[in-house]
Amino acid sequence: MFEKSLLKNVGKNKSHVIDSYISSGGYDALKKVLKEYTPEELIQLVKDSSLRGRGGAGFPTGLKWSFVPKDPTLPKYLCCNADEGEPGTFKDREIIEKDPHQLIEGMAIASYAIGVRNAFIYIRGEFVLGANRLEEAISEAYKKGFLGKKILGSDFSLDLSVHRGAGAYICGEETALIESLEGDRGQPRFKPPFPAIKGLYMSPTVVNNVETLSCIPHIVLKGASWFKEIGPEKSPGPKIYCLSGHVKKPGVYELPMGVTLRYLIEEHGEGTNSGKKIKAVIPGGVSAPMFPESGLDIDMDFDSLAAAGSMLGSGGVIVMDETTCIVKVATRIIEFFHHESCGKCTPCREGLEWVSKILIRLESGDGRKGDVELLEDLCNNIFGKTFCPLGDGAVMSLRGALKHFKEEFLYHVDKGGCMVA
Amino acid sequence: MAIVTIDNREVEVKDAISILDAARSIGIDIPTFCFQARLSGLASCRLCLVEIEGQRKLQPSCVTPVMDGMVIKTNTPAVVESRRAMLEFILANHPLDCPVCDKAGECELQDMVFTFGPREGRFSDKKRRFHEKDYRLNSVVVKNANRCVQCQRCVRMCEEIVGAVALGAIGRGAWTEETGFVKSLEGCDHCGNCIEVCPVGSLMNYPYRYKSRPWDLAETDTICPYCGTGCHITVGLRDGNLMRVRSKKDTGINRETLCVKGRFGIDFITDEHRIKRPMVRKNNTLVPVSWRETWNCLQEKLSALIGSKKPVGGLASPRYTNEVLYTFQKLMRTVFKTNSIDSSVKFNVSDGKSPDLYEVLGDIISQRYSRVSLSDALDTDAVLILGGNITDENPVTDYTLRYTLSKKNLKLFIASIRPTRLDTDAGAVFRHLPGEESFILAGVLNGIIGSNKTDVLDKTFNNFETFKNAVKGSGNGGLTGLGGFIKDLVSGINTSKRISLFIGGELLRSSGASTSVQMLHNLINILDILKKVVNIQFLFDLPNQLGAWDMGVMPNMLPGYRRLDDSDGKGLFEKDWGVSLPSDAGDNFVRMMERSAKGEMGGLYILGEDPVLTYPDVNVVKDALSKLDLLIVQDAFLTETAKMADIVLPGSTFAENDGTFTNNEGRLQRVRGFHTPAFDSKKDIEILSHVASLTECKRVPSSSTDAFEEILRLIEPYKGINLQEIGGDGTMTHNSKAESLKKLYVPKISTPERTKALRLVTGNNLFHSGHLSERSRTLKALLDRPFVEINREDAADFNVEDGEDVLVCTRDSDIKVKVRTGRSFPRGVAFIPDNFKDVRLNRLFKRGEYPVCVEIKKV
Ligand SMILES: Cc1cc2nc3c(=O)[nH]c(=O)nc-3n(C[C@H](O)[C@H](O)[C@H](O)COP(=O)(O)O)c2cc1C
Numbered sequence A: 001m002f003e004k005s006l007l008k009n010v011g012k013n014k015s016h017v018i019d020s021y022i023s024s025g026g027y028d029a030l031k032k033v034l035k036e037y038t039p040e041e042l043i044q045l046v047k048d049s050s051l052r053g054r055g056g057a058g059f060p061t062g063l064k065w066s067f068v069p070k071d072p073t074l075p076k077y078l079c080c081n082a083d084e085g086e087p088g089t090f091k092d093r094e095i096i097e098k099d100p101h102q103l104i105e106g107m108a109i110a111s112y113a114i115g116v117r118n119a120f121i122y123i124r125g126e127f128v129l130g131a132n133r134l135e136e137a138i139s140e141a142y143k144k145g146f147l148g149k150k151i152l153g154s155d156f157s158l159d160l161s162v163h164r165g166a167g168a169y170i171c172g173e174e175t176a177l178i179e180s181l182e183g184d185r186g187q188p189r190f191k192p193p194f195p196a197i198k199g200l201y202m203s204p205t206v207v208n209n210v211e212t213l214s215c216i217p218h219i220v221l222k223g224a225s226w227f228k229e230i231g232p233e234k235s236p237g238p239k240i241y242c243l244s245g246h247v248k249k250p251g252v253y254e255l256p257m258g259v260t261l262r263y264l265i266e267e268h269g270e271g272t273n274s275g276k277k278i279k280a281v282i283p284g285g286v287s288a289p290m291f292p293e294s295g296l297d298i299d300m301d302f303d304s305l306a307a308a309g310s311m312l313g314s315g316g317v318i319v320m321d322e323t324t325c326i327v328k329v330a331t332r333i334i335e336f337f338h339h340e341s342c343g344k345c346t347p348c349r350e351g352l353e354w355v356s357k358i359l360i361r362l363e364s365g366d367g368r369k370g371d372v373e374l375l376e377d378l379c380n381n382i383f384g385k386t387f388c389p390l391g392d393g394a395v396m397s398l399r400g401a402l403k404h405f406k407e408e409f410l411y412h413v414d415k416g417g418c419m420v421a
Numbered sequence B: 001m002a003i004v005t006i007d008n009r010e011v012e013v014k015d016a017i018s019i020l021d022a023a024r025s026i027g028i029d030i031p032t033f034c035f036q037a038r039l040s041g042l043a044s045c046r047l048c049l050v051e052i053e054g055q056r057k058l059q060p061s062c063v064t065p066v067m068d069g070m071v072i073k074t075n076t077p078a079v080v081e082s083r084r085a086m087l088e089f090i091l092a093n094h095p096l097d098c099p100v101c102d103k104a105g106e107c108e109l110q111d112m113v114f115t116f117g118p119r120e121g122r123f124s125d126k127k128r129r130f131h132e133k134d135y136r137l138n139s140v141v142v143k144n145a146n147r148c149v150q151c152q153r154c155v156r157m158c159e160e161i162v163g164a165v166a167l168g169a170i171g172r173g174a175w176t177e178e179t180g181f182v183k184s185l186e187g188c189d190h191c192g193n194c195i196e197v198c199p200v201g202s203l204m205n206y207p208y209r210y211k212s213r214p215w216d217l218a219e220t221d222t223i224c225p226y227c228g229t230g231c232h233i234t235v236g237l238r239d240g241n242l243m244r245v246r247s248k249k250d251t252g253i254n255r256e257t258l259c260v261k262g263r264f265g266i267d268f269i270t271d272e273h274r275i276k277r278p279m280v281r282k283n284n285t286l287v288p289v290s291w292r293e294t295w296n297c298l299q300e301k302l303s304a305l306i307g308s309k310k311p312v313g314g315l316a317s318p319r320y321t322n323e324v325l326y327t328f329q330k331l332m333r334t335v336f337k338t339n340s341i342d343s344s345v346k347f348n349v350s351d352g353k354s355p356d357l358y359e360v361l362g363d364i365i366s367q368r369y370s371r372v373s374l375s376d377a378l379d380t381d382a383v384l385i386l387g388g389n390i391t392d393e394n395p396v397t398d399y400t401l402r403y404t405l406s407k408k409n410l411k412l413f414i415a416s417i418r419p420t421r422l423d424t425d426a427g428a429v430f431r432h433l434p435g436e437e438s439f440i441l442a443g444v445l446n447g448i449i450g451s452n453k454t455d456v457l458d459k460t461f462n463n464f465e466t467f468k469n470a471v472k473g474s475g476n477g478g479l480t481g482l483g484g485f486i487k488d489l490v491s492g493i494n495t496s497k498r499i500s501l502f503i504g505g506e507l508l509r510s511s512g513a514s515t516s517v518q519m520l521h522n523l524i525n526i527l528d529i530l531k532k533v534v535n536i537q538f539l540f541d542l543p544n545q546l547g548a549w550d551m552g553v554m555p556n557m558l559p560g561y562r563r564l565d566d567s568d569g570k571g572l573f574e575k576d577w578g579v580s581l582p583s584d585a586g587d588n589f590v591r592m593m594e595r596s597a598k599g600e601m602g603g604l605y606i607l608g609e610d611p612v613l614t615y616p617d618v619n620v621v622k623d624a625l626s627k628l629d630l631l632i633v634q635d636a637f638l639t640e641t642a643k644m645a646d647i648v649l650p651g652s653t654f655a656e657n658d659g660t661f662t663n664n665e666g667r668l669q670r671v672r673g674f675h676t677p678a679f680d681s682k683k684d685i686e687i688l689s690h691v692a693s694l695t696e697c698k699r700v701p702s703s704s705t706d707a708f709e710e711i712l713r714l715i716e717p718y719k720g721i722n723l724q725e726i727g728g729d730g731t732m733t734h735n736s737k738a739e740s741l742k743k744l745y746v747p748k749i750s751t752p753e754r755t756k757a758l759r760l761v762t763g764n765n766l767f768h769s770g771h772l773s774e775r776s777r778t779l780k781a782l783l784d785r786p787f788v789e790i791n792r793e794d795a796a797d798f799n800v801e802d803g804e805d806v807l808v809c810t811r812d813s814d815i816k817v818k819v820r821t822g823r824s825f826p827r828g829v830a831f832i833p834d835n836f837k838d839v840r841l842n843r844l845f846k847r848g849e850y851p852v853c854v855e856i857k858k859v
C-alpha cells in the first residue's frame, strides 16, 4: 500500500502551523542531519535516492548539488523555485499553503548539504496567501531555532527569505529567476556557466523546485532505499499529480511515480465530468505535447513520457473530452506562450506572434489555404533555435496537436468552422 | 590553446574564446546582430547559430566557447536555413520603410537580408506598430520603435561602456521597447553611442535625421578636436555642409564610441563669430581690411616692434596641430628671438613663490612620460586617477576604464575634486580640494616608505633621509577619509607589480601645481626603485597638449625637450634653422602679464587663446594687454582677446588644417581638413609663414608637410615615423630616454587648511570644453544655462534650493547663476563650469587664490 508523504499533513487542522508540523515528526530530519551527516554524506544520500527534480526537467538532484564548488570562501545560494506558473499545475501551491514547514525543513537540509548561508524562495506573485503563509512559517522557524544563527546549537546558520515575483511565467526558468531575484529584467541568461557555478550574484547557486525540496526530509528520515523502491528505478519516488480539465474529481494526488495516465484519470479523477469520451490529455503542463485517448496507457514518469514524445514536466494533467476543439486549445496555448515570451530571442518573440496570428484567424474561421503547412514550417523554424526552452515548449505542444489532430486544423481552413462544435 | 575544426579547417585558438572569434580569426564570417565586440554576450538574435558535431541543437557562436576537439560547421543546410528563418522572423513585423529611413544604405538588416535572404515574405498580417511617429528621447537621440530588432546593443552600450544606464527595455515579449524608463534619461550623456551601435534605423541622430543619405556624404577621417583622448572621428559632409560625425567600430582608441562633444559638437566650425576677414585697428576700432593691407600694416608694426628691442611673447592654444605649433614656436624663437612661449593660460597661476611648473614638468614629460597605448597602460594591476575629472574631461578614457574593469581585476583608486562616474568601480575614493594633491602624494609616499624595505632607496637617493623626514609628518592633515584612502592606496600599490598613474589636468592648474608635480616625480622614482612597473599618463582636456610641449611650446625648453643650456641641443636647432637662438629661459604667460603690466613687454602674439576670458583675474589681464605696443591675435573666432588686438589674423579650425595631433598616450594621429576656410581666412601655417616672410628672418615652414619634415628631423620622439604609413589607429611616438632621475625633491608641503568657507572651483563639464564648445549650436542647446553645483546640505545652510537663481560672491565680485544641488557632491565645494562666456567667471578669481572662498546668496 502506497502511503502519502508529501501531502500527508494536508487536510489536518492548521497543518501550516509549526506545532502541527512538529507534532507529526516535523524537523526531526533536520535534527538528524545536523547530528549524523556531513554535507558530503548528505549529498550522497540524495544521489542514492535517485531523486530527480520535480520542476520539469527531471535533473538528478544529488548530482546538481555535487556540482557546487566545495570552496568554503565562496558564498553559495539556494533558490527555491516556487514560481509555479505552468497552466494546469498547482502542486507546489498545495505544499506552500498547507505544509510550508516541510519546504522550509527541506531547504534547511539542502542548504546544509551545499554550504549555503542565505537561501531564497522565489514565489509566484499571485500566490498571496502562499507568500504570507511562508513568511509566517519562516518567522516561526526562526523562533524555534530551525533558522537563523547556529541552528539547533550546531555550527550551521541559515537565513531564509521570500521574494515575490512580478507576474512573468518566464521567471520560473531558473536563470530568469536569478536575474529577477537580482532585480534585473526577468530574462534567461546564457548557460554555461550553469547556476551551480555562477548563479545568483555570480556565485554558485542551486535552484530547486518546491516539491523536489519537500522530498528531502522524507529521504533523510526513511532512507534512500525507501524512496528508490517507489515507482520505476530511474525516476523513483512519490509524485504529486495535478488533475484538471474535464474530470469529475480534479485536484492534487500524491501517487507513486510511473502510475499510468489512465489509472490516474479513471481511478482518481473518476473519468470525465460529462461522462463523454476523452479526446486528448496533456500529461505535464501545457508545454507537454498532448496524447489522444489511445495514448493513455503511458507510465507517468520522466523516461516513459519522453520516450513517447511528450514529457512529465510539472505533472499537470489536463483532460479534454470529445467536445473540445483542438484548434481552440492550440490557439489558447500559443496565445499563452506568446503572451509570456520574454522577448529576448528572435524565434520565440517573432515566431510565436506570427503563429498565434495564424491560429487566431484559423480558429475564428478565417484560415487561408496553406496555413497549416505554414504553421508546420514555422514550428520547424522556431524549434531548436530559441534561447530557452519556453519557445521550444510552445512549439512542441503545437506540434503535438498537429500530429494527432491535423484533420481538425485542415477542417478549419476548408470549412471555415469547427469540426466539433 | 584548443584545436578546433571549423568548416573542415583545423585551427589552433586560445582556450575559451567564442566560436565566432575563432571563425573570424581564419576569415570565416558568421552573420551577427546582437553581438557587438566589447559588449556582454546576449545571444538573442540567433543569427549566428552554427552546427557543432555531437550537439542536437544549433548553438550561438557568439557566446559558445570553443573546446578542444570541437568540430564546427558554419554553412550546412540547417545553418543556412536557420539564418534565413531568423531574418524572415525579424522582417515579419519590420516596417521596411527604407525609402524614408536614415539608415538605408548602411543598414545591417538590409545588408544581411541581401546576403542571407529570404527573397520574399510570407507574413501577411497587420504589422506591429509601437508608435505612428518617431519620438525624441532628447535633443540628439530620436527613436523609431517600429524598426527595432531588439538586439539591446543600445542598452548594453549605455550601461556597460558609457555607464549612464539611461536606456532600458520596457514591456515584454513582442512589445518590448528599448527606450528611457522612469527618469533614466535625465542621466543621459547625449553621447549618441546608442545610435552608433544600433544596427537599424531605430535610434537616430536627431540633428542629422532626414538631412542626407549615406551615399550622398563625402566622409573624412580625422581626430576629435576636443580632448586629449584623441578619438578617431569620421566627418560626413554633403555639398560641403557638415552633416554628422560617426565613429568606426574597428578604428581608433575609441572604437565605436565618442562623447557628446566629439559626436555632436564640431558644428562650431560654422559659428557666426568666425572671423571672415583680417582686421586692423584704426582710430581705436577694429576694421576689416584686405590681406594686402594687413600685411603692409603688420610689416610696419613688426619692424617697429623688433626695432624697439622690447621683449615679445607668444601664447598658443594646444588645440592646434603639431605642425602649426612647431611653426609658431619657430617663428617666436627665430623672428622674435624669444623663448617666452606658453601654451595655456590655465597653468602656472601659482603664487610665484614655488618653482616654475615647467622646470619640474619638463623632466617628467621628457624622461618618464609613458608613451604607450591606453590599453597597454591598463594592462596593469592598479590604477590611480589623481587630480582631474575623467568622466567630464576625457569621457572616452572613462569608458575604456569601465570596460577594462569589467574584464579584469584591476584595483582602481580615485582622488578628485568632484564625483566621477567611475567612483562606484573604485576600491577607494577621496574628494580633495585643488592644491591638496601634493599633500595626498606625500601621505602615500610616507605610507610606502613605512611599509617597504628602504635600504635600496637609501642607497639610491643621497637625500633619502631628508626626504623621509619631510614626508613623515604628513598624516591625514585632519581631512576626513584621507587616512583610509591612503591606507588602501598604499596597500594596493604594495600588492601590485604594475601601477598606472593617470594625472588630470586639474592638478596642473591648481596653485600648488609645481609641488604636486615634484611629489609625483618622487613617487615614480621610488616605485621605479622598488621594481614596480610604472606607467604615467596625463589626462589633458585639450587635444594636443602633449604635442604642444613636444613641439617646444614651452619657455624653458626647445622642441623635443632640449634644454636651453644643453649646447648640443641648442646647436642642433641653430644649425638647422640657420639663426642664433636666445639662451635665456623665457617667461611663462603669468610672467608675461606681470611684465606687461609694468610696461616692459613690446608685443604679444596670441594664437587661438582667449586670456581675457580665462586668465584668473580679468582686470590684471586687460590692463596688461592694453599696455602692449603690439597685440597680434590669430584665431578662427572673434574672441574677447581678439577684440583688444591691434591686428586680427583670421585663421582656421582643425576642420581646415591638415596635420597631426599627439594625444595623451603619445599617439600621433592625422588630422585631415574637410572644410574650406571661411571667406578670407587662411590656414594657420600659411599665415605664420607669411608673418615670418615680412621680416628679414629665415623662413618658417609654409605647409604642414614642410613642418612635419622638420619635426621628423629634429624632434626625438617623432624620429622614424612615416606620415604616409599612419593609419586609423595612428602611431606611437617614443621616448628618447625613459629613465628615472636619481633624485628626490624635498619641497615644502603645506598642510591643507580647510575652513568652513565654501571654495569655488571650476573646470569642464561633460557638455563643454573651454570656450570652444559654446560655439557649437548643438552643445549650447544641451547646456546653455550657467550653474553652480553644491552639496544639498550646503544649499540648505545657505538657505537656497535646487534650481533657484543665486549670487555667488567673493570679496569684491559676484555672478548670478542657477544652483544645482547634488547628494554625492562634496561638501564645502562649489563648482561653476568654466565654459560660459557670458558669466565671465574669471571675475571671481585672483591669481594664486584657487580655490577661492565664496558665499552663496539668494537673489
Ligand atoms: C519557461 C520555463 C518555466 C519554468 N517554470 C518553472 C516553475 O514554475 N517552477 C519550477 O520549479 N521550475 C520551472 N522551470 C524549470 C526550472 O528552470 C528548473 O529546471 C527547475 O526549477 C529546477 O528545479 P528541479 O531540479 O528541482 O526540478 C521552468 C523552466 C522553463 C524553461
Ligand code: SF4
Residues within 6 Å of the ligand: A170, A188, A340, A341, A342, A343, A344, A345, A346, A348, A349, A386, A387, A388, A389, A390, A391, A392
Ligand atoms: S525562448 Fe527566447 S524569447 Fe522565448 S522566453 Fe526564452 S529567451 Fe525569451
Ligand code: SF4
Residues within 6 Å of the ligand: B141, B154, B157, B158, B162, B164, B165, B166, B167, B187, B188, B189, B190, B191, B192, B193, B194, B195
Ligand atoms: S546618448 Fe549615450 S547616455 Fe544617452 S542613452 Fe544613448 S548611449 Fe546612453
Ligand code: SF4
Residues within 6 Å of the ligand: B147, B148, B149, B150, B151, B152, B153, B154, B155, B178, B194, B197, B198, B199, B200, B202, B203
Ligand atoms: S534600438 Fe537599435 S540597438 Fe536598441 S535594441 Fe533596437 S535595434 Fe537594437
Ligand code: SF4
Residues within 6 Å of the ligand: B224, B225, B226, B227, B228, B229, B230, B231, B254, B258, B259, B260, B261, B262, B263, B393, B394, B395, B396, B397
Ligand atoms: S573623449 Fe575627447 S577626443 Fe573623444 S570624442 Fe570626447 S572630447 Fe573628443
Ligand code: FES
Residues within 6 Å of the ligand: B031, B032, B033, B034, B035, B042, B043, B044, B045, B046, B047, B048, B049, B060, B061, B062, B063
Ligand atoms: S549574434 Fe549570436 S545570437 Fe545574436
